Amino acid sequence: MPIKCSDLISDNPVAWEYATKHPFLDECRSGTIKPNQFNTWLVQDYLFVIEFTRMAAHLVTIAPLEHFDVLLGGLSALKDELNWFREKARSRSLNLATAPQETCELYCRFMTELREDTYAVQAVAFWAIELAYNQAWQLPGPMVQPYDEFADRWGNVEFTEYVKLLEMQANEVLADSDPETEPRVSEVFLRIADLEKDFWQMAYWGDN
Ligand code: HMH
Numbered sequence: 676m677p678i679k680c681s682d683l684i685s686d687n688p689v690a691w692e693y694a695t696k697h698p699f700l701d702e703c704r705s706g707t708i709k710p711n712q713f714n715t716w717l718v719q720d721y722l723f724v725i726e727f728t729r730m731a732a733h734l735v736t737i738a739p740l741e742h743f744d745v746l747l748g749g750l751s752a753l754k755d756e757l758n759w760f761r762e763k764a765r766s767r768s769l770n771l772a773t774a775p776q777e778t779c780e781l782y783c784r785f786m787t788e789l790r791e792d793t794y795a796v797q798a799v800a801f802w803a804i805e806l807a808y809n810q811a812w813q814l815p816g817p818m819v820q821p822y823d824e825f826a827d828r829w830g831n832v833e834f835t836e837y838v839k840l841l842e843m844q845a846n847e848v849l850a851d852s853d854p855e856t857e858p859r860v861s862e863v864f865l866r867i868a869d870l871e872k873d874f875w876q877m878a879y880w881g882d883n
Contacts, residue, residue: 677850678857680802680842683864690868695811697875703822704815708878713822716878718769719779721760723874726783727804728753734801737794745840749805752837759828776880778873785866792859795845795852799860800867802841807871809838 684691699716702708731753735746764771775783789797813830817823828834849856 677852678860679846679849680799683799683803683861686861687865687868690865690872694807694868694871695814697811697872699875699878700811700815703825704818706819706822708822712878714767714769715880716875717760717763717767718771718773719776719874719877721757721764721771722773722775722779723782724753724756724760726786728757730786730789730797730801733790734794734797737797742798742844745837745844748837749801749841752834756828776877778870778877782870782874785870789863792863793852793856795848795856796859796863798841798845798848800863802838802845803864803867804871805834805838805841807867809834811871811875 699708699712703713728750731746731750735743735750738746761771763769786800789800792800808829812826812828813835815826818826849860
């Protein structure tokens with residue numbers, strides 16, 4: 676049996692739990708997060724999404740035509756997301772021309788380097804990155820204002836459906852990929868889980 680996306684989660688439950696559960700998210704739910712910490716996350720995530728958009732665009736250049744619809748929908752959502760980040764930063768008077776923290780930089784470099792991998796590996800990585808936010812922002816349960824808007828952006832029903840389509844597409848390519856794909860896919864998945872965990876922690880190290 677070829678590996679499937681869901682196997683990656685069931686084979687690495689602890690790593691995935693750390694990727695998707697963090698005090699940052701619980702403090703957003705209860706409203707006790709310090710505004711400075713939230714703002715640090717917001718600016719760093721904007722910087723991340725710029726590179727994630729490039730990853731999505733690159734995926735289109737190697738994807739089969741049948742996968743275009745889902746990926747182009749994703750790119751269109753990312754266009755809105757970048758504008759939404761700018762709007763959030765403006766209303767909070769945040770400077771988006773901030774230097775990336777080390778974890779953000781490592782994550783961005785990792786995404787760029789993934790271009791050397793096969794489409795199967797990149798499709799799984801893209802799914803895992805979207806799923807991480809889809810689950811992380813839903814798991815704490817309903818969040819208080821103003822954080823409910825952030826939870827809804829990645830936790831809403833349409834986003835959840837989009838992530839399922841990404842999973843189906845990734846599973847499709849995994850089903851006829853060669854045997855070297857499996858260890859590489861597991862390695863990339865674990866690296867993403869680790870970077871996601873560290874990304875939440877960055878909020879507590881910023882000086883925004
Ligand atoms: C760190 N992971 C991080 N930021 C995001 N915006 C996403 C995933 C999105 O899906």
